[in-house]
Amino acid sequence: MRHKEIAENIIRLKNEDLKLRDKLIKSGKLWNGYNEEMAKLHNKNAKELDDIIDDIGFPTIDKVGKEANEAAWLIIQHSIGQPSFMKKCVKLLKKAVDENQANPINLAYLTDRVAVFEDSPQLYGTQFDWDEYGALSPNPYDDEIKVNQRRKSIGLNTLEEQTQIMRNRAKTENEEPPQDFYKRKREMDEWRKSVGWIK
Structure with a gap:
């Protein structure tokens, strides 16, 4: 049951990311360097997802469903200010792919x-x-x-x-x-x- 809440939380983080990206595109502020507001959100999301991974392991399809699994990947893909987190997730995602869970x-x-x-x-x-x-x-x-x-x-x-x-x-x-x-x-x-x- 708890995994359903976790899935919803991961999807919420992804939606916050996309909403801010859309806002920055419309205002013309996305493409001039790494936007500070975006960087802050990416780092916050990475920290929250890292805590989830520490708690339940990688959010694979069997644990959180396809939508939340895809959302987790987007959060990881955007966590460019967190090299060690991204590199850790490459290994975890590879294992998930090998097991047909990503x-x-x-x-x-x-x-x-x-x-x-x-x-x-x-x-x-x-x-x-x-x-x-x-x-x-x-x-x-x-x-x-x-x-x-x-x-x-x-x-x-x-x-x-x-x-x-x-x-x-x-x-x-x-x-x-x-x-x-x-x-x-x-x-x-x-x-x-x-x-x-x-x-």
């Missing part, structure tokens, strides 16, 4: 996100950013043929198709490339150092 696509996204923050190549090409030419492109990945094979194996489209989708979404959400690519890269590296992604 979505392998979510594991691909989380694995790639951690790789990007640590300056490692992506395996699935799920993470995108603006390149130096002002185009939204996949972050570095190991090998396009292998990436597309891995994507296909879990039911994802090709990297080319996804690139087009991401560029169209950026237009829809009025996301624009940074005015100074190198300045933004320096700021991003400083932030990654400050939270512990890189040394």
Whole structure:
């Protein structure tokens, strides 16, 4: 019974995240660096979810249902200021996927996100950013043929198709490339150092 309450709580945290994101998109405040209000909410949600994981283990489908399991993944995916939590969750999510209790696509996204923050190549090409030419492109990945094979194996489209989708979404959400690519890269590296992604 308690797991039903926990599931509802996880879904509530996800909804708070999406509501704030929507508000920031509409006010044009989401894309200029890591918004302070968003960072605060992401850290709070990560802490609450970490407490839940300490209590019941990873919120797998059999424990909390599919919706709350997906919501937990979104909270983890957005907890970018908490490297140790994200890395812990990669292992827990992998175990859940191996046991058919979580979505392998979510594991691909989380694995790639951690790789990007640590300056490692992506395996699935799920993470995108603006390149130096002002185009939204996949972050570095190991090998396009292998990436597309891995994507296909879990039911994802090709990297080319996804690139087009991401560029169209950026237009829809009025996301624009940074005015100074190198300045933004320096700021991003400083932030990654400050939270512990890189040394």
